[in-house]
Amino acid sequence: MRYINAAVVLPEELVEKLQEYIQGEYLYIPARKNEHKVWGELSGARKEINKRNDDILKAYLAGASVEELSESFFLSTYAIRKIIYQK
Template sequence: MSYIKAENVLPQELIETIQQYVDGKLIYIPCKEKQEWGTTTSAKVFFRERNEEIYENYIGGIGIHELAHRFSLSEKSIQRILRNQRLALSKGAPSV
């Protein structure tokens, strides 16, 4: 996230009002509409494909310990991914 100077985008009277509450501090102003996670990057696709690959490898006989090593994840993370993949498949929904 990049920062912009308030003086460049806000009227002086608004800046003075904000300074009454948070003088000299950084504040976050959220977007009007919340975007779903992963919509602005390819992260969602990457993790979906990775998780599908982990599940397919597990079904193919590779153990949790080996999967954790291959994908540089903890065994607990592999277990969570497998559980979520199973749930998604049972519901017929795509998983992430």
């Protein structure tokens, strides 16, 4: 999330109205419900995690143990089991 100066993007009247409630602070304005992005959608992190989880499942089905996967992927055995059983 990046910082945007309200005075640059909002009408002066709206900035003055907002200043009645908050000044010199950060204000988070959430996306509309139907326009909300899923975590990691914009950065590609979600895609990378899904690929990693698929790789873990494939390795497990090919015979790798939970402990081996834990060491290979630097995750706890609990996390590995969770990934395997949710797929």
